Amino acid sequence: MHLIVLLLALVLILNGPQWWVQYILARYNRRQEDFPGTGGELARHLLDRFQLNQVRVEVAEGMGDHYDPEQRVVRLTPDKLNGRTLTAVATAAHEVGHAIQHAEGYGPFLWRLQLARVARLSDRIGSFLLFAVPLLTLITKTPAVGMLTLLAAIATLGMAVLVQLVTLPVEWDASFGRALPILESGYIARSQQAAVRRILRACALTYVASSLAGLLNFWRWLRLLKR
Numbered sequence: 084m085h086l087i088v089l090l091l092a093l094v095l096i097l098n099g100p101q102w103w104v105q106y107i108l109a110r111y112n113r114r115q116e117d118f119p120g121t122g123g124e125l126a127r128h129l130l131d132r133f134q135l136n137q138v139r140v141e142v143a144e145g146m147g148d149h150y151d152p153e154q155r156v157v158r159l160t161p162d163k164l165n166g167r168t169l170t171a172v173a174t175a176a177h178e179v180g181h182a183i184q185h186a187e188g189y190g191p192f193l194w195r196l197q198l199a200r201v202a203r204l205s206d207r208i209g210s211f212l213l214f215a216v217p218l219l220t221l222i223t224k225t226p227a228v229g230m231l232t233l234l235a236a237i238a239t240l241g242m243a244v245l246v247q248l249v250t251l252p253v254e255w256d257a258s259f260g261r262a263l264p265i266l267e268s269g270y271i272a273r274s275q276q277a278a279v280r281r282i283l284r285a286c287a288l289t290y291v292a293s294s295l296a297g298l299l300n301f302w303r304w305l306r307l308l309k310r
Contacts, residue, residue, distance in 0.1 A: 107285040111278055112162060112170035122171030123164035126157050129179045129265065138182050140164075147289075148174050150181035152196055157182055169275060173262065173282040176270075180261030184253065191256070195249045202246045250290050258283035 120128065126140045143149065143158035150157050157178045163171040184192040262283055271279055 101289075104285040104289055107281050108170050108174070111173075111282055112166065112168045114169075115167050116169060116172075116275070118167045118172060121165050121167055122159055122175035125172055125270070126159065126175040126179050129176065130157070130182060133179075133183055133186070135179075135182055135186055148178055148286075150178045150185070152181075152185050155182075155185075169271075169278050170282055172271070173266065173279045174286060176262035176266050177257050177283060177286040180257035180265075181253075183261050184257060189253075189256065191249060191253045195246060195253050198246045198249060202243050247290060251287075254287040254290060258287040262286075 118125075123140050130136065130138050130140070137155055139154075139156045141156050141158050142164050143160045146158065148159050148163055157175075159171075159175060159178065162168075163174045165171075181192070183189075185196075263280065266279055267276060
């Protein structure tokens with residue numbers, strides 16, 4: 084019984100934030116509001132307003148809403164790109180917030196960008212090392228070799244966790260340090276502000292679930308190492 088309760092609690096902790104995010108975004112993505120433009124049009128307008136003319140706005144195909152710093156593109160899913168809902172408008176402003184962070188050289192954003200590049204490489208190395216541990220131990224017949232390889236693999240997994248931790252303040256700033264002040268400056272009505280705050284909070288917490296899962300995975304490997 085205790086094991087079942089523990090498993091249910093674990094599932095709720097790992098998936099609860101993502102379920103809540105999906106619920107909030109869907110809730111305010113149904114009703115069409117009286118906006119003069121779509122989410123995509125707002126994104127284009129804001130980018131031009133902040134003199135980020137080189138940043139493009141495109142449809143996100145097979146991926147969620149995001150800002151691509153490598154390609155300098157704000158990508159929105161079709162419902163956000165073409166929608167006139169609160170979710171479309173708030174999400175567009177949030178992603179433009181990332182483009183503004185990039186243009187202004189916002190420290191945590193640049194740190195995350197560099198760490199993400201290192202993490203992509205370290206993830207490949209870590210995956211290879213994890214598969215190589217048993218083979219190297221068998222070939223060399225030296226447990227120390229396997230232990231060193233395992234340590235290297237855990238270190239690379241830790242890099243991914245670090246990226247996720249840095250991501251959280253970057254997302255929060257994009258929502259409440261950038262998007263919210265812009266939207267409240269005349270783009271939304273006072274009666275819409277509370278809902279927009281909920282949506283922006285959901286945008287900022289999109290990565291919480293993956294961060295929790297990454298921390299859990301990293302903790303499991305540390306426990307394995309202690310044994």
